[in-house]
Amino acid sequence: MALVKPYLRAVQGNNNKAVNEALADLFIEEEDYEVNILIPLIRFNPKVYLFRLFECQLMLMTVLTRSDFRSDSKNMNYSNSEELPPIYTNETTGNIIIT
C-alpha cells in the first residue's frame, strides 16, 4: 500500500472511505499523524481508530522500554531479551505495567 501513497494523496479529495482508511492506516504505520485525515475518521469510527492509535503508541513504548531494559540488562541480571519481563496494561486505567 505504501507504494501507491502518492495516488492515495492525489485522490484524497474525493472523500472516498476506502482511500481515507488506507491513508489513515499508512499514517499510523508510519507514525505520521495527518490530522486532516485522522480526525474525520476518528469521529466516524472512534473505537477503531483510537484503539489503533493507542495500539501503535503502546507498541512504540514497548519497543522503547525493552530497548532501555536491553541496555541495562546486565545490571538487571537479564542475559537476553527473551528473559525480559512481560508488559501488561491495566484494564481500568490503561496504564502500562511492567512486572
Added chain:
Amino acid sequence: MLEGALGLERAHMGMFTELAILYSKYKPEKMKEHLELFWSRVNIPKVLRAAEVAHLWSELVFLYDKYEEFDNAILTMMSHPTAAWKEGLFKDIITKVANIELYYKALQFYLDFKPLLINDLLNSLSPRIDHTRTVSFFRKV
C-alpha cells in the same frame, strides 16, 4: 514494383496493403515506417493479421490503436511488453479501453513489470477507476 508504384497518383489501396504484408514476411524492419506513412491507405484488418502472424508486436499495437481496437492494443502490450510496451502510449490507450477490467489487469501488469511507474498509471486512470476497488486490490497484493 510495389514500392515503385506507391508514388503513382492513383495507387490502389491493395498495393499498400500487399506491400505491408510482404514487409511483414520478408523485410520486417521496413514495416513500421510503411505503416506510419500509409496506415490510412492499408486494409487494417488484413495487415493486422499479417503482423500478428509475423510476431511484429509493436506494429500490431500501432495498428490496433489506429483501428481503435484499444482493448486489443493494451492486451498485446501486456502480453509482449519487451517489444510492444511504451509508457506514454500505454497510458494514452488505457484511458480509452471499453473493458474496465483491463484497468485492474494493467495495475497488476505494472506491479509485475514496472512497479515504480504505478503511480503515473494510477494518475492517468484516477478519473475513471473505482477507488474502493483499487484500494482493495492493493490491500490484497
